[in-house]
Amino acid sequence: MNALREFLHMGGYAVYVWSAYALGLVVLVWNVWAPLRHERQLERSLAASRSGREP
Amino acid sequence: MLQRFHKYAAPMHFHRLALALSPWLFGISALLFATGLFGGLVLAPADYQQGDSFRIIYLHVPSAWMSMFVYMVMASAGAAGLIWKVKMGDIIARAAAPLGASFTFLALATGSLWGKPMWGAWWVWDARLTSELILLFLYLGYLALQSAIEDRRAAARAGAVLAIVGVVNIPIIHYSVEWWSTLHQGATITKFDTPSIATSMLIPLLLMALAFKSFFAATLLVRARCEILAFEQHTAWVREYLRAGRPS
Numbered sequence: 001m002n003a004l005r006e007f008l009h010m011g012g013y014a015v016y017v018w019s020a021y022a023l024g025l026v027v028l029v030w031n032v033w034a035p036l037r038h039e040r041q042l043e044r045s046l047a048a049s050r051s052g053r054e055p
Numbered sequence: 056m057l058q059r060f061h062k063y064a065a066p067m068h069f070h071r072l073a074l075a076l077s078p079w080l081f082g083i084s085a086l087l088f089a090t091g092l093f094g095g096l097v098l099a100p101a102d103y104q105q106g107d108s109f110r111i112i113y114l115h116v117p118s119a120w121m122s123m124f125v126y127m128v129m130a131s132a133g134a135a136g137l138i139w140k141v142k143m144g145d146i147i148a149r150a151a152a153p154l155g156a157s158f159t160f161l162a163l164a165t166g167s168l169w170g171k172p173m174w175g176a177w178w179v180w181d182a183r184l185t186s187e188l189i190l191l192f193l194y195l196g197y198l199a200l201q202s203a204i205e206d207r208r209a210a211a212r213a214g215a216v217l218a219i220v221g222v223v224n225i226p227i228i229h230y231s232v233e234w235w236s237t238l239h240q241g242a243t244i245t246k247f248d249t250p251s252i253a254t255s256m257l258i259p260l261l262l263m264a265l266a267f268k269s270f271f272a273a274t275l276l277v278r279a280r281c282e283i284l285a286f287e288q289h290t291a292w293v294r295e296y297l298r299a300g301r302p303s
Contacts, residue, residue, distance in 0.1 A: 011107035
C-alpha cells in the first residue's frame with residue numbers, strides 16, 4: 001500500500017508526470033478511435049450512395 | 056521483389072495488405088507500450104538530478120522523434136506522388152499528417168509539463184522549442200490545405216509542395232541544441248557515442264520508441280484504408296469490396 005502511494009506520488013512530481021501520461025493516453029486512444037470510426041462511417045456512406053444510384 | 060513492390064503500390068493490394076497487417080501492429084504496439092511503461096515508470100530508478108520528473112522522457116522523447124520521422128514520411132510520400140504520380144504517395148502523405156500533428160502536439164505538451172518543474176517555465180522561446188512549434192504549424196497548414204481543397208489529387212499535390220519546402224525545418228530542429236545556446240538539454244542518445252544514460256533507463260526508452268513506431272504504422276494503415284476508399288470510390292474493386300465486405 002505504501003509502495004503504491006509512493007509510486008503515485010512520483011517524488012513530488014505527480015502533477016506533472018501523471019498529467020503528461022494522461023495527455024499521452026488521450027492522444028493515443030483518440031488516434032485509434034477516430035480513424036476506425038471514420039472508416040466505418042465512410043464504408044457505410046459509400047455503400048449507401050451506391051445502392052441509391054442503382055436500385 | 057520489384058514486382059511485389061509494384062503490386063503493393065497499387066491501392067487495391069495495399070488496402071488488402073493494410074486490413075491484414077493493422078491488427079498485428081496494434082497488438083505488437085500494445086505489448087511494447089506495456090513493457091516500456093512498466094520499465095520506465097516502475098523499474099527505472101529516479102534520476103539523481105531530476106528525481107521522478109525525468110519519467111516524462113518516456114513520452115516526450117519518442118513523440119519528438121516521431122514528430123520528425125512522420126514528417127519525413129509525409130514529405131517523401133508527397134514527393135513520390137508529386138514527381139512520379141504514385142497514387143499511394145498522395146494517400147500515405149495525407150494519412151500521415153494528422154498522426155504527425157498528434158505526435159508534435161504531444162512532444163510540445165509533455166515538454167511543457169517537464170519544463171515547468173525543471174526550468175520553472177511552461178514555455179521559453181528557445182531554438183529547439185520554437186522550431187518544434189513551427190513543425191506543428193507546418194502540419195496544421197498541411198491539414199488546412201487538405202480540407203480547403205475539394206479535389207483530393209489537387210489537395211495532395213499542393214500539400215506535397217508545402218511539405219517538401221518545410222523539410223528545411225527538420226535539420227534545424229535536430230541541430231538546434233548544438234547551433235544555438237539553449238535551455239533544452241542536448242541529445243542523450245546519438246548514433247556514434249555511447250548513450251549518456253543508465254541501461255535501466257535506456258531500455259524502456261527504446262521500447263517506448265518502438266511502441267510509438269508500431270503504433271504509427273498501425274494507425275497509418277487504418278487512415279490509409281480510409282484515403283484509399285475515398286480516392287478509389289468509383290472503381291469496380293471498391294464497389295465489390297463494399298458489396299461483399301471484408302475478406303475473413
